[in-house]
Amino acid sequence: MENKTKIIRTWKGWTTIENAPIYENMLINEVFPTVKKNGVDGLEKVSISTQNKKNEVEFFITLQFDSIDSVKKFAGENYETAYIPENAKRVLLRYEKTAQHYEFKKELIL
Numbered sequence: 001m002e003n004k005t006k007i008i009r010t011w012k013g014w015t016t017i018e019n020a021p022i023y024e025n026m027l028i029n030e031v032f033p034t035v036k037k038n039g040v041d042g043l044e045k046v047s048i049s050t051q052n053k054k055n056e057v058e059f060f061i062t063l064q065f066d067s068i069d070s071v072k073k074f075a076g077e078n079y080e081t082a083y084i085p086e087n088a089k090r091v092l093l094r095y096e097k098t099a100q101h102y103e104f105k106k107e108l109i110l
Helices: 020-037 068-075
Strands: 007-015 043-052 057-065 092-095 100-103
Touching: 007 020, 007 068, 020 043, 020 057, 057 068
Parallel strands: none
Antiparallel strands: 007 057, 007 092, 007 100, 043 057
């Protein structure tokens, strides 16, 4: 029986202040639409959060998948390795090499 526990995948990357809007636009208009076009139907939600630092912008990306199998379809069998397209690497200063995975428990809307 397939495990249908929802999975939250988190990852961080940093850009220069100047490249932050370029990277954000890339995520919204290129990276994640391409992921969906490539057949990763189990990717349900993407959240993009930022924190402005003195000389850079930190991106905190949260993805919600319908199962660990969908995460593997997105990132491969070695799914803990970060998924970073080559064009995104060109605008990032640095990035986490791995992603973190959490079992989704509950969302409270207050």
